Amino acid sequence: MMKKIVIVSIICLYSVLSLSEDKGFAFTPYMRGVICNQIQAYQAAVNILKEVLADEPNNDKAYYQIGVSYFKLNQQDKAISAFEKSIEINPKNLAAYFDAGVVYFERKHYEKALKLYQRANKAMPNQDFYHNIGITQEMLGKSVKAIEAYQKSIEIKPKLDSYYRMGAIYSKLKQHQKALDAYQQATNINNFIPEIYFRIGYTYEIMKKHKKAVDSYKRAINLDPKNLINYKELGISYYNLKQYNKALSAFQKVLKIKPNDHHGYHNTGLAYYKLKQYQKAIDAYQEAIKIKADSRGAYYNIGNIYAILKQYNKSTNAYQMAININNKNIDAYVRMALNYLNLKQYKKAIGVFQQAIIVKPDNYKLYYSLGHTYNELKQYKKATKTYKQAIKIDPNQGGAYINLFELLLIQDQVFGQKLSNTFKKKFSSDKDRIMSFDVFNIFKKIDMNGTLKQTWRQNFRSKHKNAKFKDWVWGDIEDWINNKTKSQMALQSALKFFKTFNEFE
Numbered sequence: 001m002m003k004k005i006v007i008v009s010i011i012c013l014y015s016v017l018s019l020s021e022d023k024g025f026a027f028t029p030y031m032r033g034v035i036c037n038q039i040q041a042y043q044a045a046v047n048i049l050k051e052v053l054a055d056e057p058n059n060d061k062a063y064y065q066i067g068v069s070y071f072k073l074n075q076q077d078k079a080i081s082a083f084e085k086s087i088e089i090n091p092k093n094l095a096a097y098f099d100a101g102v103v104y105f106e107r108k109h110y111e112k113a114l115k116l117y118q119r120a121n122k123a124m125p126n127q128d129f130y131h132n133i134g135i136t137q138e139m140l141g142k143s144v145k146a147i148e149a150y151q152k153s154i155e156i157k158p159k160l161d162s163y164y165r166m167g168a169i170y171s172k173l174k175q176h177q178k179a180l181d182a183y184q185q186a187t188n189i190n191n192f193i194p195e196i197y198f199r200i201g202y203t204y205e206i207m208k209k210h211k212k213a214v215d216s217y218k219r220a221i222n223l224d225p226k227n228l229i230n231y232k233e234l235g236i237s238y239y240n241l242k243q244y245n246k247a248l249s250a251f252q253k254v255l256k257i258k259p260n261d262h263h264g265y266h267n268t269g270l271a272y273y274k275l276k277q278y279q280k281a282i283d284a285y286q287e288a289i290k291i292k293a294d295s296r297g298a299y300y301n302i303g304n305i306y307a308i309l310k311q312y313n314k315s316t317n318a319y320q321m322a323i324n325i326n327n328k329n330i331d332a333y334v335r336m337a338l339n340y341l342n343l344k345q346y347k348k349a350i351g352v353f354q355q356a357i358i359v360k361p362d363n364y365k366l367y368y369s370l371g372h373t374y375n376e377l378k379q380y381k382k383a384t385k386t387y388k389q390a391i392k393i394d395p396n397q398g399g400a401y402i403n404l405f406e407l408l409l410i411q412d413q414v415f416g417q418k419l420s421n422t423f424k425k426k427f428s429s430d431k432d433r434i435m436s437f438d439v440f441n442i443f444k445k446i447d448m449n450g451t452l453k454q455t456w457r458q459n460f461r462s463k464h465k466n467a468k469f470k471d472w473v474w475g476d477i478e479d480w481i482n483n484k485t486k487s488q489m490a491l492q493s494a495l496k497f498f499k500t501f502n503e504f505e
Contacts, residue, residue, distance in 0.1 A: 030056075033065055037072075045069040060090035067099060076103050094120050094129075101132060110139045127156040134165060143169050160189045167199060176207050194224035198233070205237055213237040228257040228264070235267055244274040262292040269301060278305045296325040300332050312339040330360050334369055341373065349373050364394035371403060380407050396426060398433045405440045410480040415444065435464045439498055443477065443491060451490045457497055468502050 030052045036045035049066040052059060067082030083100035086093050097120035104113035114136045121129040134149035147169055150162040167182035183200045186193070201216030217234035224230065235250030248271035254264035265288035272281035282305055285298040292298075303318035319336040322329050333356035340349035353370040360366060367390035374383035384407045390400040401423045408415055420437075427433045438460065446452055474495065481491045 030059070030062055030065075033062070033069075037065060037068055040072070042069040042072045046073070058089050060086045060093050060096070063089065064093060064096050064099075067096065071099065071103060076107060079103050092123060094124055094126065098129070098132075101136075105132070105136060105139075108139075110136050114140070125152075125156065127153045127159060130156065131159060131162055134162065138165070138169065143173060158185070158189055160186050160193075163189070164196060164199075167203075171199075171203060171206075176203050179203050192223060194220040194227065194230070197223065198227075198230055201230075201233060201237070205233065205240075208240075210237045210240045214241070226257060228254045228261065231257070232263065232267065235271070239267075239271065239274070242274075244271050247271045248275070260291050262288050262295065265291065266295065266298055269298065273301065273305060278309060281305055294325045296322045296329060296332075299325065300329065300335075303332065303335060307335065307339060310342075312343050315339050328359055330356055330363055330366065333359075334365060337369065337373070341376070346373060346377050362393055364390050364397055364400075367393060368397070368400050368403075371400065375403065375407065380411055383407055384411065384413075395422065398423075398427050398430060401427070402433055402436050405437060406476065409440050409444055410476050412447075415441070431464070431467055432470065435467050435469075438463070442494060446490045446494055447484070447487050450487050469498065472498075474499060 029048055033045045033049040033052060036042070036048060046066060046069045049062050049069065052062045053066070056062060063082045063086035067079045067086060070076070070079035070082060080100055080103050083096045083103070086096040087100070090096075097116045101113040101116040101120075104110070104116065114133065117129050117133045117136065120126070121133065130149050130153035134146045134153065137143075137146035137149055147166055150166045153159055153162045163182045163186035167179045167186065170176070170179035170182060180200060180203050183196055183203065186196050187200075190196075197216050197220035201213045201220060204210070204213035204216060214234060214237045217230050217237060220227070220230045221234065231250045231253040235247045235254070238244070238247035238250060248268065251264055251267040251271055254261055255268065258264065265284045269281045269284035269288065272278070272284055282302055285295075285302050288298040289295050299318050299322040303315045303322065306312070306315035306318060316336050316339045319332045319339070322332040323336070333352055337349040337352040337356075340346070340352065350370065350373055353366055353373065356366050357363070357370070367386050371383045371386035371390060374380070374386060384404065387400045387404040387407065390397070391404065401419075404419075405415060405423075420441075423437060424434070427437075442452065442456060442460070477495065481488060481495060484491060
């Protein structure tokens with residue numbers, strides 16, 4: 001929009017200048033052509049200016065004016081040809097450079113437009129040329145050079161659009177403070193443009209300065225109270241501030257402006273969810289689905305609510321709808337499988353995890369969860385294999401290691417030096433996991449040797465001083481110990497020590 005406004009202003013300005021340069025304002029054929037352009041009789045201007053050029057083939061102004069006419073008639077090839085002829089005759093005709101550049105720009109011939117602007121700017125540095133150089137560099141993906149051009153434009157004369165575009169580029173480069181500075185400079189020129197305050201608010205939002213974002217969005221709303229995007233982002237900022245009632249009010253404003261706004265209903269559902277008004281949240285998501293049937297996010301969130309309400313079948317149906325819309329929604333698979341686990345339908349849970357693995361075979365979470373399910377079913381060999389695959393996919397996740405060590409222990413399998421060393425190296429600073437590993441390692445040594453030196457308890461206490469066993473379930477290890485004969489008493493003694501460890505710390 002700004003670009004077209006500049007084009008029109010240059011064309012009109014040059015038409016007037018051309019008029020004033022004709023001594024005595026004689027009503028020549030050239031003058032008639034200029035006037036036809038001014039009154040938007042472009043085809044008439046073309047006809048008249050052709051006659052002028054037939055008599056005066058070196059009239060650069062006539063070529064420029066006929067270029068304007070062709071431009072307005074959307075005959076861009078002819079416009080470029082006329083502008084370039086005007087430049088050829090008079091290399092100082094800056095307006096011809098400008099408008100030829102505009103035509104090239106609109107045809108997405110950005111390199112050609114840039115060269116014309118740069119040639120003209122070399123002859124006579126000009127704020128508008130620098131500004132358009134900046135826009136063209138943006139289109140060529142040269143952000144730094146675009147900023148340099150806008151800064152040159154501003155040095156000649158501060159220009160709101162140059163500051164605004166600099167702000168947008170800095171935002172894209174994630175240089176958010178510089179973006180804010182540029183937007184603030186724009187408001188110093190004109191503080192009544194709501195879009196600039198929206199941009200300031202959005203930048204604060206990215207910077208997680210949500211209170212400042214709220215203030216900026218409110219200013220944007222004061223200037224443009226019917227623009228729903230301002231209310232939407234205001235609601236998101238309130239949501240991030242955990243002011244859910246205020247967020248809800250903002251999202252409802254969106255729906256008042258545009259009653260069929262899909263995102264408005266979706267965000268309203270989020271606010272109701274946080275307020276624990278679950279039925280209202282479900283109703284809002286269902287309205288979103290009526291407007292946009294493939295709203296996988298709405299189905300997924302409905303599934304979450306029904307899961308909270310322990311209505312697992314309804315939850316599962318909602319997750320299935322989300323998957324039908326997007327079969328790569330891994331979280332929906334995981335949560336559906338968890339529903340089946342809560343319903344103790346383990347085979348169905350395993351089936352869902354396996355489906356998800358086909359879709360996303362490199363997902364650690366899927367293998368970890370599947371391993372946990374096999375573990376619950378006491379299918380230890382399958383669980384072991386699955387945890388190993390989880391570790392292979394992401395060796396930096398400690399949970400799979402801990403579960404694997406426990407499984408290796410109760411299956412009387414060696415931990416392996418390589419696996420143990422890798423674990424200790426990666427998680428040396430994770431006190432809880434190192435303590436878990438030490439527990440399994442002590443059980444393993446007792447089982448292999450029949451006993452350990454009595455000092456092991458003291459050493460364990462010293463190493464893990466102030467530590468606690470958190471949410472430990474000892475059932476599988478107890479079953480394993482009860483099946484032992486040779487080392488059972490020593491293992492039971494160790495188990496008793498660990499189970500009462502928290503009492504002495």
